[in-house]
Amino acid sequence: MLEIRNLKVKLEEEDKQILKGVDLTVDAGTVHAIMGPNGSGKSTLSYVLAGREGYEVTEGTATLDGADLLEMEPEERAAAGLFLAFQYPVEIPGVGNMTFLRTAVNAQRKARGEEELSAGEFLKEIRARAKQLKIDSEMLKRPVNVGFSGGEKKRNEILQMAMLEPKMCILDETDSGLDVDAMKLVAEGVNALRDEGRAFLVITHYQRLLDHIRPDVVHIMAGGRIVKTGGPELALEVENHGYADILAEVA
């Protein structure tokens, strides 16, 4: 589903190489995890895939079901089925959470040539999904992420993901800052979406989340590259010994 080949990325504004040749293949129906020390380029990878400005791809490719992601506008990537749950969800004062989600859902439907959801259909859908994530109607009415706690913001990301039903879901440290209960809610939200036609790329520091969202493949990222790939046991190794051993081994 997602194919990344030798992806090299530098900052647009300064001469700083951040991704130094990333190779990654994520198949439909699988869950991949990326772990790695702070500053290794995990968020940069997710931003570049989602189409954030400020980065320059100097080499390599990234495709979603064969379509060149790097050529598309961010909204086209979303309509093509890519979703990024932000490490730091953005607050948007003045834009109601509900209005935002409805605009997003219908914009994607329109882009795909599908019928837009009526207000009634949308409401029914969002109520059901929000309930699963313990998001109350008051939170839905509030401006996007404004005054939300850290946990509420992350649950709101998962709600968006559930409503948009993307096929490639990237979760950037969705577990950080969550207590155990909130993390379980998030994991349940993700697991409910697991499907043969859908893939997940879960960026995390902790084994904790991976206890709930079982990955098929675990990658270790360091210095702008994927330095090691293995099964779920690799996450345990990180949990028990930190990154030092692995980094020393591949150095």
Added chain:
Amino acid sequence: MALAQAKRTATEARLAALELPAGAGWATRAREEALARLRETGLPARRDEYWRYTDPATLNAPAPEPAALFDPREPMPFSEVDRLKVVFVDGVFDPEASDDLSMAGIEIERLAETAARDIHWAKDLYGVLEARGQSPVPRPLAALNTAAATDGIVIRVTGKAPRPVSLIYLHRSETSDAVLHHLVRVEEGAEMTLLENGPAAARFNKVLEVDVADGGAFHHVRAQGRDHERRAATHIFARLGEKSIFKSFTLTVNGKLTRNETVIELTGDNAVAHVAGAALGDADFHHDDTVFITHDAVECESRQVFKKVLRNGAVGVFQGKILVKPGAQKTDGYQISQALLLDDDSQFLAKPELEIYADDVICSHGSTSGAIDETAMFYLRSRGVPRDEAQDLLVIAFLAEAIDEIEDEAIADDILARLQAWLARHRH
């Protein structure tokens, strides 16, 4: 201080070109006094501190610059609102197009008719608040209006007006120079909503004097636009009694030059005054909101909320003052003026001022100008919202605080729909 020669010349040239109303009735004296006020200060000039950001030349000139007629090809604002319509064509009342002026709880007359009488309550209001508003800063275009206006509407509200009164200004002549003067007297505990919309004329000079007695409420929503070549100078003068409420909102889209002055005196304790504006301009657009609020009683609240969205070289101006007089304790004053600049060519000029002579008050003010928040923009787009729609959402969000000042939901929705349609037409 003697008036500068240039000012005197400009003022006399304008007066020479005017046909001042011939007199009978109570209005004659008021007009003469206004003329004297105008001659004393002279018409505004670019060198006046109060006109630093807005060039009054075309507002002063003996003849207006012609303005092309504009067909918006859509129903006018407030079309869906159940209201009493009062229509003016190029500044002249049109009885045929207007509704019957009778309504429970409210007396509506035409200025032209009341002015010819010997005795009328309007005598105690016409030019009175305008004259009070001439200090500390002169407002010569308002004095000119009082001296020259022959038409307008005179309203006395005695109960709760069941429907809004809607003033509709049609523009039919490319060279029309309209002068209208309206009076509203809201009696104790009475309440009304006044709506205004329409291009009015090539050049429009309008004064609205509003006197709200104790416990009265006056709501005002105005939509200026969508014609592009209009030049307008408007003044609202309001005086508020105890526990009275005054709320005014203006949406302005397009127009070569608009100067909206609002002058409010809070003279009774616990009075509330809110003035808000949302202005959207693209290219040849100069919009000036000038507000002066005087707190002269205790425990009054005032709010000024002005937002501007500017693109392609449009210019926005805000001059807002809160004056808290000695003894006006427990004043709660708030003022915010903000511009969203959609490109580097547009400009926002702001002069917020506080002058406070009481010690137990809360007054806050802020002024900002900035671009679209790119982080928010990316977040919206990453969810599939196309760039244009995302920008519209962020613009509407930016304007929300001003639009929230409109109390009536149906009217607020109408304004919001106008905004959205304007944004959709002005994308690149």
